[in-house]
Amino acid sequence: MENNLLRIGQEALTNAIKYACASEIRVELVYNDTQCILRVKDDGRGFGVGSIPLSGGFGLLGMSERAERISAQLTIQSQPGQGTEIIVTINP
Numbered sequence: 437m438e439n440n441l442l443r444i445g446q447e448a449l450t451n452a453i454k455y456a457c458a459s460e461i462r463v464e465l466v467y468n469d470t471q472c473i474l475r476v477k478d479d480g481r482g483f484g485v486g487s488i489p490l491s492g493g494f495g496l497l498g499m500s501e502r503a504e505r506i507s508a509q510l511t512i513q514s515q516p517g518q519g520t521e522i523i524v525t526i527n528p
Contacts, residue, residue: 437506437526441524443498448476451495458478471525471526471527472526473524474524483520484514509526511523
């Protein structure tokens with residue numbers, strides 16, 4: 437579980453730096469006995485979530501597959517000009 441969370445976080449950071457040209461990136465990991473949430477939010481260029489196929493670039497397919505492997509919920513929130521937020525929620 438830890439390795440998959442790490443890799444999802446790495447991919448989200450790589451995307452923010454490489455594609456979004458973000459000037460600020462916030463990473464938050466919150467966990468307790470009932471839930472774990474990884475949140476990566478950037479102020480980059482953003483994109484239309486429905487306009488990028490999961491099989492295309494940006495590593496979205498890899499993030500989705502890793503989340504599925506650990507029974508996590510992956511949420512991608514983004515709009516052009518508004519940055520991107522990747523949220524991974526695990527409810528053990």
